[in-house]
Amino acid sequence: MGTGKDSVDGAGRRAFLATACGVGAGLMLASKTASAVALATNETRATPKTPEPRGDEEPSTRGTLRSLEVSAIGLGCMNMVRSNPPFLSREDALFLIRDAYEHGITFFDSAQVYGEGQSESFLGEAIKPFRDNVIVATKFGYTPRDSRPQHIRETVEQSLVRLKTDHIDLLYQHRVDPQVPIEDVAGAVQDLIAQGKVREFGLSEAGQGTIRRAHAVCPVAAVQNEYSFWDRFAEVEVLGTCKELGIGLVPWSPVGKGFFSGDIHPATFFHPQDNRRSHPRFSAEAIRANRGIVEVLFDLGLTKKATPNQIALAWLLHREEFIVPIPGSKNPLHVRENAGAMAVHLSAEEIAELNDKFSAYPISGARGSKQSEALRDDGARFGTRTQEGKGMSPWPSRH
Numbered sequence: 001m002g003t004g005k006d007s008v009d010g011a012g013r014r015a016f017l018a019t020a021c022g023v024g025a026g027l028m029l030a031s032k033t034a035s036a037v038a039l040a041t042n043e044t045r046a047t048p049k050t051p052e053p054r055g056d057e058e059p060s061t062r063g064t065l066r067s068l069e070v071s072a073i074g075l076g077c078m079n080m081v082r083s084n085p086p087f088l089s090r091e092d093a094l095f096l097i098r099d100a101y102e103h104g105i106t107f108f109d110s111a112q113v114y115g116e117g118q119s120e121s122f123l124g125e126a127i128k129p130f131r132d133n134v135i136v137a138t139k140f141g142y143t144p145r146d147s148r149p150q151h152i153r154e155t156v157e158q159s160l161v162r163l164k165t166d167h168i169d170l171l172y173q174h175r176v177d178p179q180v181p182i183e184d185v186a187g188a189v190q191d192l193i194a195q196g197k198v199r200e201f202g203l204s205e206a207g208q209g210t211i212r213r214a215h216a217v218c219p220v221a222a223v224q225n226e227y228s229f230w231d232r233f234a235e236v237e238v239l240g241t242c243k244e245l246g247i248g249l250v251p252w253s254p255v256g257k258g259f260f261s262g263d264i265h266p267a268t269f270f271h272p273q274d275n276r277r278s279h280p281r282f283s284a285e286a287i288r289a290n291r292g293i294v295e296v297l298f299d300l301g302l303t304k305k306a307t308p309n310q311i312a313l314a315w316l317l318h319r320e321e322f323i324v325p326i327p328g329s330k331n332p333l334h335v336r337e338n339a340g341a342m343a344v345h346l347s348a349e350e351i352a353e354l355n356d357k358f359s360a361y362p363i364s365g366a367r368g369s370k371q372s373e374a375l376r377d378d379g380a381r382f383g384t385r386t387q388e389g390k391g392m393s394p395w396p397s398r399h
């Protein structure tokens, strides 16, 4: 397949994409940089244990997370109040969420910790006119990392108030708590489900040991771990576990924290409070070295009339039908662009081409800070923490 790589220069590419996608803003792809050099850590390069991706099947615009029917792409509601300042005003956040809904998004991802409840408050207010038509997900237990049942019960009551609803559709544990057996966490959520306050249970950044233990107590509807074109760690154990157990996989950071857009350059200035400052993968050296990954997405996008972000999202959608990515954005045009990925069809050959190019490409820099990586349950070094199928969670005392 031709890539169009040689025939379209930087300026031509911009014009082409602005026309083809109708999302001119934010598509400022830089001219090509040299392909990657050295510095490879390969930390996130997993050997896929799962079958080859589908392809040649039209991706559905709908996803299913156990009993929950969602749009195949959701909206991450973190960025408007956390991680990527400057943050949105209430009015802009309401507009963003409602505009996303108008463009087919019915799955909204929040957390108690996002803006210390502000994300939940904005989301609750925005969706009030159409609450029954959307699926609301939120999470407990990040800061403080406290998953004691009493704490879960108390904070869920607070979430319900902020979300202005009588039930949370999908309630995740945000990070595995090394002090509280996952069985106790699952039991607490099970009680909330029985009371009608929660519909489904989810885990975030969990490894297979924890997922299996939780699922045995209360069926898990979704696991929300980082997973994207350049971060394949979920393929080591979590993707296969989800498939086996009928659990949805909700990839966070599915557009590479903004990197796949091509807008990020070695000289990009990140706001002093932007989380990416602490991520080795967003050092100037890593950005330079990883630039070719955007080229891979961009080149296929040229032939598909799609942006690199859309290709990256479509790649996830074609991977498995139970994958529902939640790109985050503060920009309505970007949200529309991302929603447009639901209409991008990739053939088996195109997916193979993407995977081949990725396999040949060394990714530089760890995905997150040492501090945030330490909270992962799925093993920073390929499963070490899930030895004996236990994960980071302690065994219950009765074990």
Ligand SMILES: NC(=O)c1ccc[n+]([C@@H]2O[C@H](COP(=O)([O-])OP(=O)(O)OC[C@H]3O[C@@H](n4cnc5c(N)ncnc54)[C@H](OP(=O)(O)O)[C@@H]3O)[C@@H](O)[C@H]2O)c1
Pocket: 026, 075, 076, 077, 078, 079, 084, 109, 110, 174, 204, 205, 224, 225, 251, 252, 253, 254, 255, 256, 257, 258, 259, 261, 263, 309, 326, 327, 328, 329, 330, 331, 333, 334, 335, 337, 338
């Ligand atoms: N469970 C967890 O532990 C966890 C951790 C992190 C995030 N999350 C969830 O996952 C969501 C997404 O993750 P993320 O924000 O880390 O990563 P992401 O979705 O991969 O990337 C977000 C970044 O990409 C940019 N972006 C998005 N779409 C774009 C487009 N079409 N064109 C240009 N730039 C675009 C955004 O900037 P603009 O605002 O300018 O569009 C933002 O800076 C969050 O909102 C949150 O709900 C969960």
